[in-house]
Amino acid sequence: MYNYTDFDTAFIKERNAQFRAQVERRIDGSLTEDEFKPLRLMNGLYLQLHAYMLRVAIPYGTLNSRQMHVLADIADKWDKGYGHFTTRQNIQYNWPQLRDVPDMLDALGEVQMHAIQTSGNTIRNVTADHFAGAAADELADPRPVAELIRQWSTDHPEFQFLPRKFKVAVTGSPNDRAVTKAHDIGLRMVEHDGQIGFEVIVGGGLGRTPMIGKIIRDFLPREDLLPYLEAIVSVYNLLGRRDNKYKARIKITVHENGLDDFKARVEERYALIRPQFTGVDQQMLAGIEADFAAPKFKSAPETEYHDARQHYPAFRAWSDTNLTEHRVPGYAIVTISLKAHGATPGDATSAQMRLMADLAKRYGHDELRISHEQNVILPHVHKSDLPSVYSALKAEGLGTANAGLISDIIACPGMDYCALATARSIPIAQEIATRFDELKLEHDVGPLKIKISGCINACGHHHVGHIGVLGLDRAGVENYQITLGGDGTEDASIGERAGPGFSAEEIIPAIERLVLAYLDLREEPAETFLQTYRRLGLAPFKAALYPEAQANAA
Amino acid sequence: MPRAFTPKVVTANALLEGDVIYQTATGWSRNLAEAEVLTDEADADLRLIDAAQQTATVVGAYLADVDTSGTTPKPTHFREDFRATGPSNYAHGKQEEQANV
Ligand code: HEM
Ligand code: SF4
Numbered sequence: 001m002y003n004y005t006d007f008d009t010a011f012i013k014e015r016n017a018q019f020r021a022q023v024e025r026r027i028d029g030s031l032t033e034d035e036f037k038p039l040r041l042m043n044g045l046y047l048q049l050h051a052y053m054l055r056v057a058i059p060y061g062t063l064n065s066r067q068m069h070v071l072a073d074i075a076d077k078w079d080k081g082y083g084h085f086t087t088r089q090n091i092q093y094n095w096p097q098l099r100d101v102p103d104m105l106d107a108l109g110e111v112q113m114h115a116i117q118t119s120g121n122t123i124r125n126v127t128a129d130h131f132a133g134a135a136a137d138e139l140a141d142p143r144p145v146a147e148l149i150r151q152w153s154t155d156h157p158e159f160q161f162l163p164r165k166f167k168v169a170v171t172g173s174p175n176d177r178a179v180t181k182a183h184d185i186g187l188r189m190v191e192h193d194g195q196i197g198f199e200v201i202v203g204g205g206l207g208r209t210p211m212i213g214k215i216i217r218d219f220l221p222r223e224d225l226l227p228y229l230e231a232i233v234s235v236y237n238l239l240g241r242r243d244n245k246y247k248a249r250i251k252i253t254v255h256e257n258g259l260d261d262f263k264a265r266v267e268e269r270y271a272l273i274r275p276q277f278t279g280v281d282q283q284m285l286a287g288i289e290a291d292f293a294a295p296k297f298k299s300a301p302e303t304e305y306h307d308a309r310q311h312y313p314a315f316r317a318w319s320d321t322n323l324t325e326h327r328v329p330g331y332a333i334v335t336i337s338l339k340a341h342g343a344t345p346g347d348a349t350s351a352q353m354r355l356m357a358d359l360a361k362r363y364g365h366d367e368l369r370i371s372h373e374q375n376v377i378l379p380h381v382h383k384s385d386l387p388s389v390y391s392a393l394k395a396e397g398l399g400t401a402n403a404g405l406i407s408d409i410i411a412c413p414g415m416d417y418c419a420l421a422t423a424r425s426i427p428i429a430q431e432i433a434t435r436f437d438e439l440k441l442e443h444d445v446g447p448l449k450i451k452i453s454g455c456i457n458a459c460g461h462h463h464v465g466h467i468g469v470l471g472l473d474r475a476g477v478e479n480y481q482i483t484l485g486g487d488g489t490e491d492a493s494i495g496e497r498a499g500p501g502f503s504a505e506e507i508i509p510a511i512e513r514l515v516l517a518y519l520d521l522r523e524e525p526a527e528t529f530l531q532t533y534r535r536l537g538l539a540p541f542k543a544a545l546y547p548e549a550q551a552n553a554a
Numbered sequence: 555m556p557r558a559f560t561p562k563v564v565t566a567n568a569l570l571e572g573d574v575i576y577q578t579a580t581g582w583s584r585n586l587a588e589a590e591v592l593t594d595e596a597d598a599d600l601r602l603i604d605a606a607q608q609t610a611t612v613v614g615a616y617l618a619d620v621d622t623s624g625t626t627p628k629p630t631h632f633r634e635d636f637r638a639t640g641p642s643n644y645a646h647g648k649q650e651e652q653a654n655v
Contacts, residue, residue, distance in 0.1 A: 415632070415636055426641075476631050
């Protein structure tokens with residue numbers, strides 16, 4: 001994987017030393033909160049409802065075992081023994097004390113990690129497909145490009161005060177697992193006459209005005225990527241609205257000016273700056289690609305795997321749901337579910353983190369990934385090792401066979417932690433998972449994505465959930481609104497509002513009615529919830545959600 | 555007609571721990587039951603200004619409504635209820651500290 005250069009290391013050290021001094025000056029009273037707040041946010045430190053929260057970047061979701069061990073050590077030493085993995089491929093610590101944060105950042109720096117630019121109006125942590133470098137359907141590993149973008153954007157002098165935050169996602173596969181169409185810029189690798197380039201998508205985003213990104217270039221040659229990105233960001237930097245923070249994201253800029261006008265400005269700017277990029281970036285990219293060289297894969301018989309599948313139903317169930325096809329024969333991609341029924345989505349204890357690190361080291365070419373679906377991935381495991389991996393996971397409560405199923409729910413922290421929340425999301429996720437586990441229906445229901453946000457900011461991606469749940473405050477009571485038919489893949493769509501919201505008590509039975517209705521409505525078991533919804537539309541699902549309205553109308 | 559003033563407390567987060575705190579007659583408490591209940595609007599405004607000036611120890615002071623029908627003040631909104639107790643997915647935060655006394 002990518003290793004810091006001396007420059008990176010020195011930069012992180014200096015930033016940490018600066019922040020340590022700023023914390024001291026805040027504590028001794030020489031900085032006011034108004035002065036300190038932007039400084040702490042730049043270093044990933046938030047003040048939430050009950051405590052501070054430190055958000056640590058995991059660029060393109062890739063970690064090695066040593067880094068995961070340090071995340072576990074930090075959880076034990078300065079937090080409450082666990083961490084929360086988020087939809088932005090970050091880890092959040094919910095209970096740090098202000099005095100300890102500089103030490104936490106130094107500990108992270110030791111393993112080349114940091115919390116810089118996880119907030120503020122800058123280009124944020126670039127996200128990538130969590131199966132990058134492993135997926136069978138991939139054209140090329142997107143992470144070198146993600147890393148190139150990170151290097152180009154980190155402390156880029158022109159882009160430190162954008163109108164609003166700016167998020168970029170990259171995928172190298174036609175099956176989009178990185179939600180590129182809901183990012184400010186989404187990049188999808190595509191092939192054109194044997195050449196790999198990018199489809200460039202702009203102006204996607206969720207939040208209070210959800211929008212699906214629009215294609216601004218259907219094929220951009222690889223070597224033109226940075227100048228083209230720079231052109232987009234600098235047009236946005238000038239044109240983006242700064243008068244109203246709700247209209248400041250690039251999705252609004254593109255929407256208000258129209259794609260054609262926006263594109264014309266980008267192309268003009270691009271023509272102007274293209275000559276300044278003399279190919280140094282391409283040399284950098286070649287260097288980064290060497291850092292991402294694939295591990296030395298082994299070839300071995302798969303007998304143990306097939307035997308275990310035959311003899312152990314629990315292993316078979318897990319391998320049916322939690323494995324994805326690897327590009328190398330004999331290998332599999334393992335999704336470790338952080339969604340045990342009834343647990344907090346995305347949370348891992350320090351013991352679980354250490355186990356995952358050790359398994360990665362022993363069986364997984366020392367690589368781990370964090371998915372935006374709040375699970376952990378072992379991208380390269382040989383099939384003969386899967387039975388050992390599974391039994392070790394199971395012993396630590398990590399063997400849940402539910403990847404992609406109804407209990408594999410994304411939920412933002414909501415009002416249990418977040419100061420912006422209008423309602424809770426975690427308990428709703430816990431109850432849905434527990435309920436469908438009781439019903440023993442989830443394998444029958446099949447692929448179904450439920451996503452929950454605790455306010456309109458949509459950190460839980462509810463707009464692109466097949467079933468989306470948005471928690472609101474209606475006259476001092478938690479109220480949950482359902483959207484249906486959202487999709488975060490290459491066929492991205494924004495979910496449609498189903499009707500009036502439900503109370504915290506009503507929401508679980510409402511979702512149950514919805515799912516039971518789907519089981520009745522589907523043409524065959526292979527037709528997924530989303531396919532059924534797309535075939536039939538909102539009406540039959542609405543009837544299931546609001547039986548009283550149905551009865552009254554009759 | 556101006557709306558009647560409802561009872562309030564001054565609340566904030568502690569600078570060092572980030573923990574929820576409430577203003578008392580003489581300082582700050584981690585426990586809502588010990589908060590000073592303010593029933594007069596002008597008085598509440600003054601107490602808030604006083605709190606907001608203590609920038610070396612507290613962050614983000616504001617007035618929160620309380621229900622005073624019992625012996626101790628209670629939150630009227632569920633957000634304040636969570637702040638006074640802790641998250642619902644783990645017994646962390648105030649509920650943990652209270653369980654430990
Ligand atoms: C708890 C502290 C958090 C705060 C204060 C916060 C704040 C926000 C705000 C204000 C927005 C809306 C931005 C806009 O539309 O301009 C937003 C969006 C978003 N946040 Fe968070 N968030 C928090 C936690 C999280 C967590 C835990 C995750 C991951 C689980 C997350 C992931 C996202 C994502 C994916 C969006 C996407 C919507 C978009 O940018 O289009 N956030 N957040
Ligand atoms: S969606 Fe709202 S409640 Fe959830 S984490 Fe984002 S800002 Fe907080």
